[in-house]
Amino acid sequence: MKLEYVRMGTRLRSWWHHFFIERIRASRILTPIVVATLFSACVTSDYQGDGKLVNHGPFAAKDRYVLDLGPVDLARTGKYIYTMGNLPGDRFAIGLEIVEAEPNRSTGNRPPHSGRIRLLLETSNHEIVVSEDSDLKSWIWSFGRGDLKSFLYRTGEEYWVSSKDGTSHTVHVGVRTDEGWGTFFSPRPDIKYQLTLEVLEAHAQPRPTRLLLKGGGWK
Secondary structure (H helix, E strand, O other), X not given: OHHHHHHHHHHHHHHHHHHXXXXXXXXXXXXXXXXXXXXXXXXXXXXXXXXXXXXXXXXXXXXXXXXXXXXXXXXXXXXXXXXEEOOOOOOEEEEEEEEOOOOOOOXXXXXXXXXXXXXXXXXXXXXXXXXXXXXXXXXXXXXXXOOOEEEEEOOOOEEEEEOOXXXXXXXXXXXOHHHOEOOEEOOOOOOXXXXXXXXXXXXXXXXXXXXXXXXXXXX
16 A cells, blocks of 8 residues: 555656646746747837837836937927828827936926927828927926936916816817817828928037837836
8 A cells, every 4th residue: 555655656757757847837838939929929019100119018107109209409400201001000109319417306497498399280181180389498397307418398278177066177279180289280191291300409418318208008
């Protein structure tokens, strides 16, 4: 009886050993497939146009899509024209990414964002989506504490409305085609766009600057 118990225990251990070996082999096969699938989801896009569109994947909390249209020289007046098509259907913000001379600390210590910019976004049918003409110091300054990079963008006009249940919500004024409001818009994938950026007044203390579109994310 004792010998039979040992034989049964040996067969049981052998079965568990075989089971775990097969699981390890399966995980070694599946892991590269999963990683490759996630990676391909982050870099593939049907985007057509200027710049480079990066997809950070479905797990990105914000700025899932970032379209980098390249450098902009704020030290001199000039005009830049870009074409874009097959953009993802998420809401985007058009803005300037500026590399500051020192890390950002607090909202009360804003870097000298001087100069004046005109931004115009139109569809291929000449419908105006975004139209902004203002000093950079009036653009909203977005940054991470201790980060060298700032992101400047514009919002449109809005006002608050109170409801009978005590809640309140904002109402956007002057919303244009494709929900254009400030430098925000929601592109249609089957529409081509032309974006024009014009430096009307040069920046007195220019820093390295790039024109970006940011949008998407699960938040």
